[in-house]
Amino acid sequence: MRAAPFMPDEDRIEPGQKPRAGSRLLSLDAVRGLIMILMAVDHASYFVARVHPAEFWGTALPRYADALAFLTRWVTHLCAPGFFFLMGTGMVLFAAARRQAGWTNRRIVRFFATRGILLILLQLWLENPAWLLGRLGSRQPLMDPPGGGGDVLLHFGVLYGLGATMLVCAFLVRARTTVIVLLSLGAVLATQWLTPSAADSGVLYSPWLRLLLIPGHTGVWQSFYPLVPWLGVTGLGILFGRELHRQGECAFRPLLFAGAGFLALFVVVRWAGGFGNFHPWESGWIGFFNVTKYPPSLAFLLVTLGLTFLLLFVFHQLETSLPRAGRPLLVFGRSPLFFYIAHLYVYGLMGLAFPEGAGYGVMYLFWLLGLIILFPLCVWYGHFKRRKPVDSGWKLF
Numbered sequence: 001m002r003a004a005p006f007m008p009d010e011d012r013i014e015p016g017q018k019p020r021a022g023s024r025l026l027s028l029d030a031v032r033g034l035i036m037i038l039m040a041v042d043h044a045s046y047f048v049a050r051v052h053p054a055e056f057w058g059t060a061l062p063r064y065a066d067a068l069a070f071l072t073r074w075v076t077h078l079c080a081p082g083f084f085f086l087m088g089t090g091m092v093l094f095a096a097a098r099r100q101a102g103w104t105n106r107r108i109v110r111f112f113a114t115r116g117i118l119l120i121l122l123q124l125w126l127e128n129p130a131w132l133l134g135r136l137g138s139r140q141p142l143m144d145p146p147g148g149g150g151d152v153l154l155h156f157g158v159l160y161g162l163g164a165t166m167l168v169c170a171f172l173v174r175a176r177t178t179v180i181v182l183l184s185l186g187a188v189l190a191t192q193w194l195t196p197s198a199a200d201s202g203v204l205y206s207p208w209l210r211l212l213l214i215p216g217h218t219g220v221w222q223s224f225y226p227l228v229p230w231l232g233v234t235g236l237g238i239l240f241g242r243e244l245h246r247q248g249e250c251a252f253r254p255l256l257f258a259g260a261g262f263l264a265l266f267v268v269v270r271w272a273g274g275f276g277n278f279h280p281w282e283s284g285w286i287g288f289f290n291v292t293k294y295p296p297s298l299a300f301l302l303v304t305l306g307l308t309f310l311l312l313f314v315f316h317q318l319e320t321s322l323p324r325a326g327r328p329l330l331v332f333g334r335s336p337l338f339f340y341i342a343h344l345y346v347y348g349l350m351g352l353a354f355p356e357g358a359g360y361g362v363m364y365l366f367w368l369l370g371l372i373i374l375f376p377l378c379v380w381y382g383h384f385k386r387r388k389p390v391d392s393g394w395k396l397f
Contacts, residue, residue, distance in 0.1 A: 029330045047347040055291065090241070124154070133352065191295050207219070207223075252313055263306040
């Protein structure tokens with residue numbers, strides 16, 4: 001999906017240095033790789049266990065039989081915010097590296113716009129057919145989003161969200177910081193204010209509203225990741241990317257306090273209820289942490305981004321050990337688009353053996369087997385991509 005950002009290709013950044021052309025921050029790769037692994041849990045559950053809870057604005061939140069079922073879903077909440085945040089960060093670092101290599105601003109914008117369109121096309125041509133594997137032979141209903149009106153023919157998932165956000169942000173990478181801050185805050189607040197109430201869950205909103213703001217199903221259209229709710233997260237990633245480019249490794253230090261602050265605000269927002277919660281919290285710790293993802297409530301963003309910031313801080317502290325101890329994370333984190341498309345088909349094919357679904361023990365076994373299959377494939381793709389010149393069309397992938 002290239003849920004994660006672009007990064008210039010290869011050498012790591014030494015302590016005290018700023019990112020430069022041809023360098024990589026291993027902590028970003030490692031967090032991205034962890035996100036991919038967690039994402040695979042979610043999709044192994046969809047294809048193999050035939051279980052995929054969904055937290056839509058207009059429907060009741062899922063109920064869980066036990067902590068294992070809840071945590072299997074909940075840990076994967078880190079994925080989408082991490083994808084969009086790191087994409088914004090990577091866009092800034094990519095643009096800075098290409099300027100040093102002589103690219104004009106127009107060429108950089110054209111590259112990002114082309115890539116955004118490509119991600120949307122990959123959603124329709126490669127990702128959507130993979131999801132059909134989850135329905136072949138399955139007798140288990142999976143997700144029932146708000147809306148309705150017929151069979152879905154055009155599904156717009158995370159690749160659409162990333163592509164549409166990149167298209168917009170292609171023209172914002174050099175915008176003033178004030179503009180990025182206002183846009184990001186405005187997008188998050190607009191989502192909280194403009195998302196309809198549950199009483200309107202059956203309304204067949206315009207397909208354009210589905211693509212821009214309101215997740216759900218209208219006729220042949222279905223959108224899970226509309227543009228506006230995720231634009232703010234990408235904007236935050238752009239701001240962090242600017243700090244990385246300006247301060248180097250010093251930009252990681254505030255993440256500890258930012259992460260702790262976001263988590264504290266999550267507790268306040270969730271406890272207070274009302275604004276920032278599309279669903280009130282119910283009794284028990286599962287009810288407290290069971291938050292709305294489609295679109296992301298303020299509570300959802302605070303807890304997931306807070307944890308993402310802490311992970312970035314921790315992995316930066318461990319950066320010297322990552323080349324050895326964290327090699328699988330780096331391999332997966334450097335080939336996210338390839339991993340994303342490939343893993344859907346790997347788990348989709350595995351799932352054909354379980355039309356009735358499997359238990360969590362079997363699901364986790366096949367999740368691990370899928371990662372073992374994907375590892376050498378991602379190693380090969382990483383080597384293949386690095387051999388391509390900087391102007392190669394393969395860099396779009």
